[in-house]
Amino acid sequence: MRAFFHPFLPLVVAAALILPVSVEAQQARPPQTVTVVTLAPQDVTLTVRLPGRVAASRVAEVRPQVSGIITQQIFDEGKAVAAGEPMYRIDPASYEVKMAAAEASVAQAQASLAQAEREAKRQEELRQRGVAAQQALDDALAAKDVAAAAVKVAEANLLSARIDLERTTITAPIAGVTGLSEVSEGALVTSGQATALTVIRKLDPIYVDVTQSATEILKWRRAGGVVDRNAQVVKLVLADGTVFEQSGTLSAAEPHVDEQTGTILLRLTFANPEHFLLPGMYVQVELPEGHVPGALLVPQEGVSRDRRGRPVAMIVGADSKVEQRELEIVRDQGAFWVVSGGVQAGDKVIVEGLQKIQVGAQVVAEERAAPAAAGN
Known part of the structure; x- marks a missing residue:
């Protein structure tokens, strides 16, 4: 009688021998260590980064x-x-000649006035003695007035010549x-x-002109935003990514919405004592949009999306088991999400080790030693 032998029988036997060992190993594996950030409420100033151009605070074309x-x-x-x-x-040669001529005209007019005054005085004395007609006196007085007017014209011409010479x-x-x-x-x-012969530009202080959506401006004003010349809250980011050392103020807003772009022009003022900023430079401005008291900031590396595209975060629960929470995000703030729902103060958000865990898994939470700070 021939013995029956199946070619896969050794593999089945080996798997049966190994499987109990693997299950036991999994049960004996210690909980996965993950890095967490414990959420704490803090007051946050929401900012928006807008592109802008530097402009001189004053420009004069010399002509x-x-x-x-x-x-x-x-x-x-x-x-x-x-x-x-x-x-x-x-x-100045030709203007000096005109000046001299104007001075001579004034002297001539003054001499004529003096003669007319003497004649008017003589005619008045003759009229009082009854030896001159009234018409002669009237003519003398009129001549005096004409001479006085001529002096004023000559003096005006002299002033004009002097101004031209100074110019x-x-x-x-x-x-x-x-x-x-x-x-x-x-x-x-x-x-x-x-x-123009040349152009003079005033560089300190200096302006930065940015455009903001009219919709965002409405939200900002409904929240109580006003143009405050004393609020030093505006930061300037240069083209190389560095932050300008001087803070600025929102000094003016154009009371007009561009019909094509739906934006409003905002003017910011910055001190520029070293003339580091030059007109025409491209910059970005971090402009405050609102203030959120007691906000929760969740690190962006601890937030992902589920299959429906909803933002979720993994939380270490009170029993050291992983929980998934759906978040309500207000907006981003630097390296954080400003969250209004889904988590609360004291929750531990997992930021490292996410690829090694799943919902319900037992974990060991370690607080991140040096969490990045949010810009307030």
């Missing part, structure tokens, strides 16, 4: 107010100038930093020309 040839450039390009400081000189020295209209000069010595310039 000539008289015509002539530039004879001298006095200022240094790219350097600071004070208000009223000389910058260019225009050849041959072009001065800085504001204090600030000069740009490059668009003209050099020997160039012909004309009064009120379209091309």
Whole structure:
């Protein structure tokens, strides 16, 4: 009689021998150690990061107010100038001649006035003695008045000539930093020309213009937000990711919504004593949007999504077993989620070791030694 032998029989026997050992090993395995963060309520200022551009707080285009040839450039390009400081000189020769002519006209008019006054006085004396007609007196008085008016016209012409002569020295209209000069010595310039000789920009303080959604502005104002020039709460993030050392203020808001973008222009003011910020630079602004007292901040690494896309977190319960909680998230805040429901103060959120656990598993919780702080 031939013995029956199945080719898979040794594998079945081996599995039967190994299986009890594996089950026992699993039962004897110690609880998995996980890293947790214990939630504590704290007051949080919600911020939003908005893109913006740096703009000078004052800009003045320097243009000539008289015509002539530039004879001298006095200022240094790219350097600071004070208000009223000389910058260019225009050849004053022709304006000096006009000034001298105006002075002569004033002297001539004053001489004519003195003669007219003497004649009027003489005619008045003759009229009192009855040896002159009233018409002669009237004519003398009228001539005196005409001469007095002529003096005023001559004095006005003298003042105009003096102003034109002074304008041959072009001065800085504001204090600030000069740009490059668009003209050099020997160039012909004309009064009120379209091309500016140079541009002066005031860089301290300096403005940052950002745009904010009109919807967000409405939420902010309903929450009691106002333009406060004394609230030093605005932070500036530079293009390289670093934070500007000076904090700023929300100084103004454009009372108009752009019809195409639905945004409002906000103007922020920053101190810029070292002239580190320059007009045209791209920056980002962390602008406060609201204040949440007693908020719970859950680290983002401890939050995932379930199959329905809902935010969930793994919590170590009172019996050291893993629980899953669905969260109600207000918004993000740095490396944290601001949570309004699903967890409470004292809950231990698992932030490390999530891949090695499941709901209901027994774990050993270890508090994270140095949790990252949220920006308030």
